[in-house]
Amino acid sequence: MDTDLIRQTAQQGDSLSQYILGNMYVKGVGVPKDFSKAMDWFREAAIQNHAGAQLKLGMFLLVKCMVAKEHDDFLEEAQKWLYRAEGQGMPEAVNLKPKYVLERGDWQDLMRMIEEYSRVSTLKDNDWVDFFKQMKK
Secondary structure (H helix, E strand, O other), rough: HHHHHHHHHHHHHHHHHHHHHHHHHHHOOOOOOOOHHHHHHHHHHHHHHOHHHHHHHHHHHHHHHHHHHOOOHHOOOOOHHHHHHHHHOHHHHHHOOOOHHHHHOHHHHHHHHHHHHHHHOOHHHHHHHHHHHHHHH
């Protein structure tokens, strides 16, 4: 995978390249593992209606809610992206985003949703550990 080419096309606004680059930052493939940068690239792709980016960004924001003090802002943005992913037919968003959980902010139900997402995602336990460490900074 040509990291420079992916970065160049991502910077030119290609949503698929932005999504791929976000995933590269999640896994640390060709770039340092950096979840903040990953979320930035997912956000760029999500704005352009990339459903996979909307789903990942929404779920990462939900997890970030649990480790950040200003959780209401993250919860609101997570809800926005998950609703958009659902609107594009992403089955994971439908299954992981019961409206009553997001609207109530029920932390136990949010944890259940995150556990479910971790089962269907490509992230491994050490990826989640790194995510929590970076989000606490």
